[in-house]
Structure formats: C-alpha cells, structure tokens
Amino acid sequence: MSDPLRVTAAWHGANGGSNDEVLQLAGWLGKSVPLAVQVVAPATWASSTPATGKKFKKLLRDQSEAFAATARTALEEYVEEEMWALEPARMMASTSESSSLTRAADELDAHMILLGSRARKPKGTLLVSSLVDSLLESTTKPLLIVPQNLKLSKKGVTRVNYIFPGRNGLERNAGLWEATALARRIGVPIRLIAISPDTLTGSDLDASLDTPNTSAQWYESALGKLDHARDAVIDAAHALDPPADDGLVVEVAVAVDHGWKKAVHSVKWKKGDLACLAVRPTTQLKWVFGKAHPGKFLRHVPAPALIFPYASA
Numbered sequence: 001m002s003d004p005l006r007v008t009a010a011w012h013g014a015n016g017g018s019n020d021e022v023l024q025l026a027g028w029l030g031k032s033v034p035l036a037v038q039v040v041a042p043a044t045w046a047s048s049t050p051a052t053g054k055k056f057k058k059l060l061r062d063q064s065e066a067f068a069a070t071a072r073t074a075l076e077e078y079v080e081e082e083m084w085a086l087e088p089a090r091m092m093a094s095t096s097e098s099s100s101l102t103r104a105a106d107e108l109d110a111h112m113i114l115l116g117s118r119a120r121k122p123k124g125t126l127l128v129s130s131l132v133d134s135l136l137e138s139t140t141k142p143l144l145i146v147p148q149n150l151k152l153s154k155k156g157v158t159r160v161n162y163i164f165p166g167r168n169g170l171e172r173n174a175g176l177w178e179a180t181a182l183a184r185r186i187g188v189p190i191r192l193i194a195i196s197p198d199t200l201t202g203s204d205l206d207a208s209l210d211t212p213n214t215s216a217q218w219y220e221s222a223l224g225k226l227d228h229a230r231d232a233v234i235d236a237a238h239a240l241d242p243p244a245d246d247g248l249v250v251e252v253a254v255a256v257d258h259g260w261k262k263a264v265h266s267v268k269w270k271k272g273d274l275a276c277l278a279v280r281p282t283t284q285l286k287w288v289f290g291k292a293h294p295g296k297f298l299r300h301v302p303a304p305a306l307i308f309p310y311a312s313a
Contacts (some may be wrong), residue, residue, distance in 0.1 A: 002185070004034035006085070007144075008105040009114040010097070010131075011039040013070050019116040023078040025146045026114060027303055030083045031156025032186045038085035039071045042100035043093045064091040075133055098134035105141050110290075111175055112142045112306070136279060136309050142178070143307045150270055150302070158272025159183075160190045165277060165297045167196045167218055170225040174278035175308030180233050180248070182276075182306075189249035192229050193267060194222040195297065198258045219254055226252040264300040273303040280309075 008030070009022050026037045043060050071089035085108065092100035105113050113135065135143055157216075160183035164170045183190035198215045230250045237248040257263040279294045298305055 004022035004035045004036040004083070005029075005112065006108050006110045007038070007112055007114055008101060008108055009039045010041075010101055011071060011074070011114070012041050013067075013074050019305060020074065020078070021146050021148060021150070022114050022116040023074055023256065024152065025116070025144065026083075027078040027080075028152040028156055028304075029144070031154075032188075033157075033182075035079070035083040036085045036108075037075070037079055037083055038087060038104065038110075039075065039089050039105040040101055041067055041071075041091050042097040043091045054088040060093055067091050083286055096134070098131055100137050101135060102139045105139060110141060112144050113139070114267055115143060115145045116148070129184060130308070136307070140309050141173075142309070144304060145298075145307065146304045147302065150304070153270070155272055157186050157188060157274045158270060159188050159213065159274070160186070160301070161273055161275045162190060162192050163275055163277040163297060164194045164222075164300075165196070165294055166190070170194055170222060170229070171194070171203060172278065173229065174280075176229070176233070176278075177236050177277060178238050178308060179276040179306070182274075184237050184248055185237075188272075190233065191251040191253060192226050192233070193253045193255055194226055195255040195263050195267075197260050197263050197296075198256055215256055219256055222254045223252070226254070261294040261300045265302070268304045275301050275303045275305045276308065277305065278308045 007026060009026055010019075011022050011122065012019055023039070026035065029035060030037070043063055068089040075084060075088060090104055092104050094100040094103065101113055104110075115132065115135075132143060132145065160179050162173075162176050162179045164172070180190055230252055231252050234248060253267045255263050255267045257266045277294055277297065294307075298307075
C-alpha cells in the first residue's frame with residue numbers, strides 16, 4: 001500500500017462552533033486514497049500575555065484534553081480510525097489561527113490543509129475566507145476547501161478537474177502535474193477546463209495584442225491549447241513512478257458564458273468531482289480573492305477545491 005496523504009484539518013468543535021464539513025471532506029477523500037488525518041484548533045492568546053506561564057500552560061493542557069475527546073468523537077463519525085494520525089487531535093498555541101495551522105502542518109509534514117466554509121452561504125457555494133488569504137501567505141502547502149452543505153459522492157473522488165481560470169489562464173499551469181499525479185494515484189480521469197465569462201473586464205484588458213478579442217475566437221484558441229495541455233499531461237503520466245501503463249483518461253472542456261456563475265455551471269459537475277487550480281500569493285491577497293479570476297471561480301464552484309500556491313507547484 002502506498003504511503004498515506006498526511007492531512008491537517010482545521011476543526012473547531014471544541015470551541016462551540018461546528019464545521020463538520022471538514023471531517024466529511026476528509027472521509028470523502030479517504031475513500032480514494034489512504035490518509036493520516038490530524039484535526040487542529042488554535043489556542044490563541046494576546047501577544048502581550050506570556051505563553052510560558054504556569055497558568056497558561058495549565059489552561060492549554062485542560063483545553064487540549066477536552067478538545068481531543070470531542071475531536072475523537074467527531075472523527076469516529078466521519079473518518080475510519082485506521083486513517084487517523086498517531087496524534088489525531090491537537091490544540092496549537094499561537095497568536096493566530098493561520099499560524100497554528102501552519103505550524104501544525106509543518107510538524108506533521110502534511111501534504112495539504114483542509115478547510116471549510118466559515119459563514120452562512122447558499123447551499124453548495126464556497127466562501128473564500130480571510131483564513132485562506134492568510135494561509136496562502138504563510139505556507140506553501142496546498143489548501144483543500146469545501147463548499148457548505150455540499151453533497152459528496154459515496155465513492156469518493158471520481159474525477160480530478162484542473163482549472164485554467166480567465167482568458168489568459170491557459171498561459172499558467174502551476175499545480176497541473178500535482179493534479180495529474182493525484183488523478184493517477186486515485187485511478188480516475190482528469191479533466192482540463194478553460195473557463196471564462198463572456199465579457200472582458202479587469203486584467204483581461206491587459207492581455208497581449210495576439211490574445212483573441214471575441215468569445216468565439218477565444219473558444220477556438222482555448223480548444224487548441226487544451227489539446228496541447230492534454231498531450232503534456234499524458235506524457236507526464238507516463239513519466240510517473242510507476243508509469244501510467246494502463247493509460248490515464250484526459251478530458252478537455254471549455255466553459256464560457258455570461259458571467260462567472262453561468263460559465264462555471266456551463267459544464268457538468270458530478271458529486272465526485274475535485275477542482276484544482278493555482279493561486280499566486282501576493283501582498284494583496286484580499287484583492288486577489290475579491291477581484292481576480294481564482295476568487296471569482298471559487299465563489300461558484302460546486303465541488304471541493306484544491307488550491308496550489310504557486311510556490312508549491
């Protein structure tokens with residue numbers, strides 16, 4: 001059996017809130033690949049208060065014991081015990097939640113960090129929170145996030161989707177080889193999707209002169225570039241260890257419609273779909289997720305999304 005994927009899952013049941021979709025997500029992923037799951041909650045303190053005092057250490061110890069008991073009960077409902085990490089639950093003392101998760105993931109040597117939605121949103125939609133912004137700034141580990149109240153396939157991941165968002169998205173493929181390796185490991189198809197709204201706004205206006213300036217031209221251009229990307233993915237799959245001798249199914253699709261919501265839903269999504277895309281961390285992450293293509297796509301994607309920071313891909 002291959003080595004398990006080590007997963008750090010942000011979970012806050014011990015703090016009075018419930019985000020069990022993170023544990024459901026871990027259970028769903030565990031149907032497809034072996035996992036070692038550790039749930040983590042922050043034990044934050046004011047930066048002006050020493051974290052080394054006896055009073056704080058006792059408080060942290062008491063909170064950790066209570067959290068571990070609660071987390072184990074929740075894990076039992078969603079994740080097979082054989083997929084728990086040796087230390088399945090931790091409270092990490094830190095000045096911020098992102099710092100807690102980053103340190104826990106580093107100490108676990110996690111392959112990814114799991115996050116859930118943090119606010120009430122329409123069913124099947126995803127809120128890109130400030131925590132995602134902070135983590136993209138502090139870690140190079142991929143982030144797997146899930147929309148609220150999303151129905152997931154009982155079979156686990158049945159298809160990996162790599163997203164090229166925006167009219168110039170096909171010029172960037174960070175994370176594509178990692179997505180290819182994941183699809184090969186699970187034994188499912190990978191679908192390459194070029195997606196853009198049927199309008200030119202924002203960064204689209206900065207496109208080079210040879211960029212198609214109509215949706216029809218862009219569609220034809222995207223199909224040609226996707227064919228080249230498909231060939232590259234097949235070649236990469238053959239280079240994996242072990243090589244993909246049985247063949248990796250590579251699908252392609254172009255999604256274009258008026259506005260991001262209609263564009264995202266112009267292609268068919270299944271309950272077993274996993275979306276993958278890359279995001280470039282910047283010093284203006286809130287702006288990136290508020291206005292740039294990855295954030296616009298993520299607000300409407302009806303599937304769990306695996307985000308690759310550019311530095312990790």
